[in-house]
Amino acid sequence: MADAHVHDATHEDHEHKPHGWRRWVFATNHKDIGTMYLIFACTMFFVGGAMAMVIRLELFKPGMQFVDPQFFNSMTTMHALVMIFGAVMPAWTGLANWMIPMQLGAPDMALPRLNNFSFWILPFAFTLLLSSLFVPGGAPAGGWTMYPPLVLQNGASFPMLIFAVHMMGASSILGAINVVVTIMNLRAPGMTLLRMPLFVWTWLITAYLLIAVMPVLAGAVTMLLTDHFFGTTFFTAAGGGDPVMFQHIFWFFGHPEVYILILPAFGIVSEIIPTFSRKPLFGYEAMVYAVASIAFLSFIVWAHHMFTVGMPLAGQLFFMLSTMLIAVPTGVKVFNWTATMWKGSLTFEPPMLFALAFLFLFSIGGFSGLMLAIVPADYQYQDTYFVVAHFHYVLVPGAIFGIMAGVYYWLPKWAGKMYDLKLATWHFWLSTIFVNVLFFPQHFLGLAGMPRRIPDYAVQFTDWNMVSSIGGFGFGLAQLLFPYIVWKCVRAGTPIGNKAWEGAHGLEWELSSPPPYHSWTTPPSDALIARGATH
Amino acid sequence: MIRPRLASYALAVAALVAPFAHAEEDGVVSGWKQLNMTEGVTAMSRDIYQLHMEIFWICVVIAVLVFAVMIYSLVKFRKSQGAVADVTQVHNTKVEIVWTIVPVIILVAMAVPAARTLVRIEDTTHSELTIKVTGFQWGWNYDYLDDGVSYFSHLDRASDAARDLGSGIDPNGVQHYLLNVDHPLVVPAGVKVRLLITGADVIHAWWVPAFGVKKDAIPGFVNEAWFKVDADKPGLYRGQCAELCGRDHGFMPIVVDVRSPEDFAAWLKQKAAAVKQAAAPAPTPQAAPASPATTAP
Numbered sequence: 001m002a003d004a005h006v007h008d009a010t011h012e013d014h015e016h017k018p019h020g021w022r023r024w025v026f027a028t029n030h031k032d033i034g035t036m037y038l039i040f041a042c043t044m045f046f047v048g049g050a051m052a053m054v055i056r057l058e059l060f061k062p063g064m065q066f067v068d069p070q071f072f073n074s075m076t077t078m079h080a081l082v083m084i085f086g087a088v089m090p091a092w093t094g095l096a097n098w099m100i101p102m103q104l105g106a107p108d109m110a111l112p113r114l115n116n117f118s119f120w121i122l123p124f125a126f127t128l129l130l131s132s133l134f135v136p137g138g139a140p141a142g143g144w145t146m147y148p149p150l151v152l153q154n155g156a157s158f159p160m161l162i163f164a165v166h167m168m169g170a171s172s173i174l175g176a177i178n179v180v181v182t183i184m185n186l187r188a189p190g191m192t193l194l195r196m197p198l199f200v201w202t203w204l205i206t207a208y209l210l211i212a213v214m215p216v217l218a219g220a221v222t223m224l225l226t227d228h229f230f231g232t233t234f235f236t237a238a239g240g241g242d243p244v245m246f247q248h249i250f251w252f253f254g255h256p257e258v259y260i261l262i263l264p265a266f267g268i269v270s271e272i273i274p275t276f277s278r279k280p281l282f283g284y285e286a287m288v289y290a291v292a293s294i295a296f297l298s299f300i301v302w303a304h305h306m307f308t309v310g311m312p313l314a315g316q317l318f319f320m321l322s323t324m325l326i327a328v329p330t331g332v333k334v335f336n337w338t339a340t341m342w343k344g345s346l347t348f349e350p351p352m353l354f355a356l357a358f359l360f361l362f363s364i365g366g367f368s369g370l371m372l373a374i375v376p377a378d379y380q381y382q383d384t385y386f387v388v389a390h391f392h393y394v395l396v397p398g399a400i401f402g403i404m405a406g407v408y409y410w411l412p413k414w415a416g417k418m419y420d421l422k423l424a425t426w427h428f429w430l431s432t433i434f435v436n437v438l439f440f441p442q443h444f445l446g447l448a449g450m451p452r453r454i455p456d457y458a459v460q461f462t463d464w465n466m467v468s469s470i471g472g473f474g475f476g477l478a479q480l481l482f483p484y485i486v487w488k489c490v491r492a493g494t495p496i497g498n499k500a501w502e503g504a505h506g507l508e509w510e511l512s513s514p515p516p517y518h519s520w521t522t523p524p525s526d527a528l529i530a531r532g533a534t535h
Numbered sequence: 536m537i538r539p540r541l542a543s544y545a546l547a548v549a550a551l552v553a554p555f556a557h558a559e560e561d562g563v564v565s566g567w568k569q570l571n572m573t574e575g576v577t578a579m580s581r582d583i584y585q586l587h588m589e590i591f592w593i594c595v596v597i598a599v600l601v602f603a604v605m606i607y608s609l610v611k612f613r614k615s616q617g618a619v620a621d622v623t624q625v626h627n628t629k630v631e632i633v634w635t636i637v638p639v640i641i642l643v644a645m646a647v648p649a650a651r652t653l654v655r656i657e658d659t660t661h662s663e664l665t666i667k668v669t670g671f672q673w674g675w676n677y678d679y680l681d682d683g684v685s686y687f688s689h690l691d692r693a694s695d696a697a698r699d700l701g702s703g704i705d706p707n708g709v710q711h712y713l714l715n716v717d718h719p720l721v722v723p724a725g726v727k728v729r730l731l732i733t734g735a736d737v738i739h740a741w742w743v744p745a746f747g748v749k750k751d752a753i754p755g756f757v758n759e760a761w762f763k764v765d766a767d768k769p770g771l772y773r774g775q776c777a778e779l780c781g782r783d784h785g786f787m788p789i790v791v792d793v794r795s796p797e798d799f800a801a802w803l804k805q806k807a808a809a810v811k812q813a814a815a816p817a818p819t820p821q822a823a824p825a826s827p828a829t830t831a832p
Contacts, residue, residue: 063697
């Protein structure tokens with residue numbers, strides 16, 4: 001252990017770490033910033049979740065019982081914006097901040113002060129966005145996709161929405177730049193690219209996607225702003241513009257965005273399954289190339305969100321084929337995860353449970369995605385609950401379970417303590433059962449003809465809506481266990497050593513639990529990297 | 536003689552069961568049995584349904600195979616049952632090539648019929664009737680361009696009253712709740728009808744599942760769609776707006792009244808005549824108004 005040189009954490013405290021509010025407001029330490037991102041994301045998850053509860057409450061029975069239709073539209077709009085930009089993306093950034101330096105043998109992120117700024121933009125962005133609930137006209141109600149002309153009918157909330165989106169986008173771009181620079185420059189000697197853990201690979205590729213497409217979103221919403229306030233007519237036919245052009249620009253951002261939301265989950269699952277199978281990941285290089293292929297393909301499929309706008313035949317055919325093609329690298333990943341478990345030695349702690357639920361349920365989301373790619377069939381699916389079912393399967397048991405798997409996997413490392421495994425297992429089973437009760441019936445509703453984004457429905461849709469709403473309430477309640485488990489662990493968990501899990505490999509497991517405030521101030525030796533090697 | 540007690544029990548049971556047991560009306564299967572897409576009443580809707588079912592079954596088969604391997608692994612290779620990991624098993628070039636190539640072949644097999652159907656859908660030529668459809672906030676306007684017949688179609692009064700917040704009216708008691716309009720679109724069966732679809736304010740979308748037709752209604756642009764209802768399937772077909780368009784997006788349904796060509800022709804003739812009469816020049820100012828309503832009985 002001669003070259004580990006792990007400093008005593010408390011010794012570090014008095015010398016280098018600021019105390020009180022300054023530690024957090026002026027944070028430059030990747031661990032502190034990671035923690036702030038994760039707490040912020042968890043808070044936003046419950047805010048967005050509360051909005052979902054309002055939606056499911058109104059949809060419990062036909063007829064309008066609780067809210068005005070306009071407010072309902074605000075709820076669907078804000079639920080999506082909060083979950084995508086406030087919960088999932090900051091959670092991934094929090095995990096990136098905590099783990100990437102430790103996994104690469106780097107002392108911190110490459111640009112620590114930029115890191116601080118990237119985080120602190122977010123509370124301001126969301127204060128702006130959420131306060132739009134209280135202005136005349138209420139919160140934005142044109143869908144998170146912000147299609148014109150409808151989005152321009154929002155009142156005072158419209159500029160708040162645009163500026164909040166700008167701020168969130170800036171935060172993401174700067175965070176992504178930090179990730180790329182860190183990975184390209186701060187890897188310990190001997191940590192070649194093809195020796196990096198999959199989580200780092202998926203974040204490298206996600207960061208490139210972010211840098212490529214967040215500016216496109218910024219451009220799109222700026223054009224909305226100028227159309228509304230400065231007399232431009234980008235999206236108005238009367239002025240020579242085209243509302244459909246917005247959709248093209250938005251979805252050119254929007255499709256890579258959904259891969260931004262899921263790729264880090266692929267990375268986490270690619271680390272958890274090998275750990276709890278006690279076997280290296282099957283086909284490491286294939287997994288890297290698959291993620292790169294998915295990222296590349298994500299740029300040429302955007303119009304599958306727009307098959308009914310009146311696109312020429314050639315366009316519809318091209319986007320159908322390119323969309324179907326994504327099933328190939330995605331399938332390769334699912335097969336590789338399965339092959340990792342094959343002839344392994346499996347145990348089922350909470351991280352593994354969430355990773356397995358991801359494997360099954362994300363695949364179901366993938367199949368409904370393939371069905372949606374078939375254009376003539378899509379004419380019957382588009383803007384129905386079939387689409388809602390699809391994207392919630394890939395986002396909830398996909399991205400959200402991926403985040404929870406990551407937290408349950410690495411929390412013992414961060415806190416130096418093991419959490420209540422029994423309670424976490426309860427959280428898992430309640431979540432998995434209720435997420436299916438909530439979203440599976442939505443496939444039926446969509447196929448039976450129920451459109452999306454409606455606050456009330458024809459009576460033949462009553463029964464499955466009722467089931468879905470019960471699933472929603474159950475799922476929402478079950479999530480209260482999660483922050484409780486984390487808090488209980490930090491306060492009173494069982495202390496553990498470096499390696500929280502028997503089968504874990506990677507440089508982060510060579511550090512103490514918790515790691516020193518400044519870890520890898522001396523880079524790990526090649527021997528340590530080899531011992532930590534995941535493949 | 537009806538025994539009063541038995542009748543009241545029966546009524547109580549019916550009242551309890553009624554919210555959950557929606558009677559089948561007009562061929563609409565209700566409640567729990569609403570699981571799948573409709574086959575519809577046009578050749579295109581049936582084509583689409585076939586495609587949908589083909590893709591669905593392919594996905595089911597693949598899912599069953601893949602999940603079976605996963606579940607087998609979860610059971611057979613448990614550490615608690617003594618499984619020891621084979622850490623050398625990290626590559627198998629042959630298998631990896633197979634599971635890359637086979638999916639491509641399956642996708643091509645799916646894409647061919649899909650492309651064929653799409654080409655047929657996009658062919659709007661040889662239509663016999665053209666109707667302009669305009670979506671607005673919140674209803675539809677139908678304009679029979681060649682005959683000068685134009686009218687608005689809104690959510691019917693009964694649904695509109697029931698859907699108000701806290702109306703106290705049970706939607707189950709309203710006929711075709713949220714799927715009924717005051718003036719349906721009237722078209723002939725067995726005839727290729729072409730729709731020219733546009734929007735008046737924001738983007739809407741015209742969708743009738745039974746026809747397999749959905750097209751966005753975009754302000755400033757005109758989209759084309761067509762359908763040809765089977766000649767032997769006259770009747771009422773219902774759909775909804777399928778693009779978020781504001782507060783009452785969920786309250787601007789579509790109803791198409793498909794009639795025999797003869798009935799349709801008669802209806803159109805009568806409508807056109809009514810339009811002509813309404814457009815007749817007004818009497819000169821000196822003459823007394825002709826409308827009987829103004830003369831007291």
